[in-house]
Amino acid sequence: MTLKTEQAFQPIIIQSGQNAYGMARSFYEAYGVRSLVLEPSRKKRNIQTFILGGSQAIATKNSRIVDFQQVDYLDDPNYFVHALTGVAKQYKNKKLLLFVCDCYYVELVIKNKQALENYFILPYIDESLMNQIQTKENFYKKCDLYNLKYPRTMVLTNKNYETTAISLAYPIIIKASNSAEYKNCSFLGKQKIFLVHNEEDQKRIVKSIFSSTYNDHLILQEYIPGDDTTIRVLYVYVGKDKKVKLMCLGNTLIEDPSPHHIGNSLAVVTDYDKQLMDKIRFFLEDIGYTGYANFDMKLDVRDGEYKLFEINLRTGTSSYYVTASGHNLMKYVVDDYVFGENLELTYVQAEHLWSLIPKKVLFKCIVNKPLKAEAKRLIKQGKYTDALYFKEDMNIKRWSMLKAYNLYLKIKFKKYYK
Structure with missing residues (x-):
């Protein structure tokens, strides 16, 4: 170009x-x-x-x-x-x-x-709507109103955590309701999300969090069984007219296994589920959303339902997979706000694989055999994009740095991936 x-x-x-x-x-x-x-x-x-x-x-x-x-x-x-x-x-x-x-x-x-x-x-919502959906606790209240499923959940505060009986069966997930505030706090052993197998660890982790500068609520949730390939990410662009213009569902193949970045998708293959997209589209349009959003969820194999984890009021780490599939995610906001074009609704159905990690690591770590075969097929067919290797943006310094980064990723997966 x-x-x-x-x-x-x-x-x-x-x-x-x-x-x-x-x-x-x-x-x-x-x-x-x-x-x-x-x-x-x-x-x-x-x-x-x-x-x-x-x-x-x-x-x-x-x-x-x-x-x-x-x-x-x-x-x-x-x-x-x-x-x-x-x-x-x-x-x-x-x-x-x-x-x-x-x-x-x-x-x-x-x-x-x-x-x-x-x-x-x-291209962002107003503060009044943000206050209704930004924290996980408030988002789940909206989910109840719109029949959107999420894992069984308990909410703990710094006032009731020592006296509240935990009614969820272990293992459970512990995470902050307010991601923005949690990111700024610090304590020994901090992780983005905790998978907890017993009451002793639960009490220790909750006490550590509430002993830090984090002042909002904690979310305790049932653990939804399944490996990384049961995770879904959904990227959405909602126009300034508050109508959804683009939706692209992704099937995560591998998530970041490191404590501070767990939950970030590092390899995604595009997916399609019209019923899910229709439900999320109705939700966003009904609450008056505008701009980018991405949803994290997991397919619960026990009942076949998608269980939502959160909504992010922005694009996420893996957002380029949408552009790689043939639907440039950033072009939508320019056409909408700069050029004033009339944008039609698109549900992406194109097949594509996006990955941040080396292929050898990817295929070593994918547990789901059909998805592993699908990933290999997409690479063979040229429907594959490396997150950082862009031929029009390559020089010897960048190439050398990315080679070293790939080595770091291999070491990280060897250390953390189970």
Whole structure:
């Protein structure tokens, strides 16, 4: 692709990991435009900055499809708007599209939406709706209203956790209801999600979490049996007219096994389920949603129902699989907000395999034999995309770095994958 030096818009992405690279790659493929990727400057040097970032992630390093910039106090809620307006003033006569890569920054953007809309196009919901669905606890209340299934759940607070009897049979899952707040807390043995097999471990983990700076509620859930291939991810784009325009269901093949990133899909093959898509589409349109959303869920083989885990008010780590399937995820927001095009509803049915991990690791770890055979077939047919190896974005530095990263992934899977 020949780089187009002038565009009517400029994508700006907060954080520089795999999600950011997937978005930037989508923009480059559709329009030849380089995305600006932001991270908070390390000058602040508090625990929040070290958790959220401050240096450029491997996914976007040595890349010619992004520009990278560190911004002072970008991660500070008190200076967030000021930090972003400083970035916006670097551009003249361009429409600036702002995207974020995790729940913490989603919350900051939405809470400051009125001020930021003077500078950016913001494909995000308003704060009133965010408060109804952002935490898992509130999302499950909505699920009850719309007959959307989720695992059997208990809610613990820092006031009742010591006296509440656990009615769920072990093993159970322990996770934060508020992902944005949980990401900023720190304690020994912290994991994104805990799989717990007995009461002793449950009490120890819950006490550790509530002894940290985390002040919201905890979710305890029944464990839905099944390996990684029973996980589904659903990406959705809802237009500014609050009508769903794109839905793409993915069947996870492998999830990240490491404690801090468990639950992130590292290999996905596209899937299709019209009944599920129809139910989620009705839900989103009925609550007045707009922008990107992704749902995590698991197929419960005991009853054949999808059990929803959460809704994310943004794109996720594996979002590029949608673009790879032939439906450019970022083109939808540009066509909608920048060019004002009339977008029709699309349920993706194309077959495609997207993977962040080396093929040898992928095939060694896939448990489901039919899905392993399907993945091999898609690779043979050329319906395969590597998350980071993009031929139009390759140089010796990036190639060498990605080779080293693949070695790291092999070591990580050897250490954590069971």
